[in-house]
Amino acid sequence: MTTLEFRNVSKRYRLRGVKEGLLAVDDVSFRLEPGKTVALVGQSGSGKSTIAKLLLQLERPTSGQILLDDKPVERRGRGLRSYRSEVQMVFQDPFASLNPYHDIAHHLARPLRLHGHAQSAAEVEQAVHELLTRVRLTPPGEYAEKRPHELSGGQRQRVAIARALAPRPSILIADEPVSMLDVSIRLGVLNLLALLQRQENLGVLYITHDLATARHFSDEILVMYKGRIVEHGPADEVILNPQHEYTRRLAAAAPNPEERLKHLARP
Numbered sequence: 001m002t003t004l005e006f007r008n009v010s011k012r013y014r015l016r017g018v019k020e021g022l023l024a025v026d027d028v029s030f031r032l033e034p035g036k037t038v039a040l041v042g043q044s045g046s047g048k049s050t051i052a053k054l055l056l057q058l059e060r061p062t063s064g065q066i067l068l069d070d071k072p073v074e075r076r077g078r079g080l081r082s083y084r085s086e087v088q089m090v091f092q093d094p095f096a097s098l099n100p101y102h103d104i105a106h107h108l109a110r111p112l113r114l115h116g117h118a119q120s121a122a123e124v125e126q127a128v129h130e131l132l133t134r135v136r137l138t139p140p141g142e143y144a145e146k147r148p149h150e151l152s153g154g155q156r157q158r159v160a161i162a163r164a165l166a167p168r169p170s171i172l173i174a175d176e177p178v179s180m181l182d183v184s185i186r187l188g189v190l191n192l193l194a195l196l197q198r199q200e201n202l203g204v205l206y207i208t209h210d211l212a213t214a215r216h217f218s219d220e221i222l223v224m225y226k227g228r229i230v231e232h233g234p235a236d237e238v239i240l241n242p243q244h245e246y247t248r249r250l251a252a253a254a255p256n257p258e259e260r261l262k263h264l265a266r267p
């Protein structure tokens, strides 16, 4: 059971010429738990990616605490290494996150070796094939040999998901994982994430602008506005009975999620 908690976390960026800087995240608290997906929604600039960067330890909180299993996260050495295997990320742009000069096998072999899940060449190959099969890139042998530019956007994002799973994390952060993909393949990738989430009992933070998919794919929704969480609750409740003015506007602006999603059963 791994839980990841944000406790009263704030992040102030220093800005040149602005004495007080910019408060990108303002006293935010929430918890990620195994088997649960939490959606983080909010307009551009509201602080969503800053929360992802703080969760990944790419930025330090100005105040507040990040706790893994109720213990403050260590920022160096073995503690940081084990944190990095527990908490993995899928980025918005799969092309930018893959190295164009290496084949897909290389991208997956590296974290497998690094985190000690495969050693010999044969073990690595088998583990790479398993990962590719799990993200539905089959036959895996064929995809393993390709380089990123030989894949479609959706296939690349599946590779990025496989890479994130390689260290066997318990928490997955997905920051706008489908917003750069063609609309026609977005749901396929989100369904895959939902399936893996259940198979692995992952705790997922799904960052998005899209209220309809936030509702469909999440248990809880956090609504962020200017650095603060202005609303937090079960997904249906937040959408059907929004309390905050900003959530109401978001819900009103979203295309009717019932209409868009009613043909989709949860996988």
Ligand SMILES: Nc1ncnc2c1ncn2[C@@H]1O[C@H](COP(=O)(O)OP(=O)(O)OP(=O)(O)O)[C@@H](O)[C@H]1O
Binding pocket: 013, 014, 022, 024, 042, 043, 044, 045, 046, 047, 048, 049, 050, 051
């Ligand atoms: N490294 C940084 N230095 C200074 N300011 C930053 C830095 N990173 C982000 N910001 C500022 O912090 C605020 C929040 O940015 P953030 O990227 O978290 O927003 P977001 O909600 O992810 O937006 P989007 O939906 O456009 O991705 C913005 O005003 C942004 O300009």
Ligand SMILES: [Mg+2]
Binding pocket: 048, 049, 050, 175
């Ligand atoms: Mg962002």
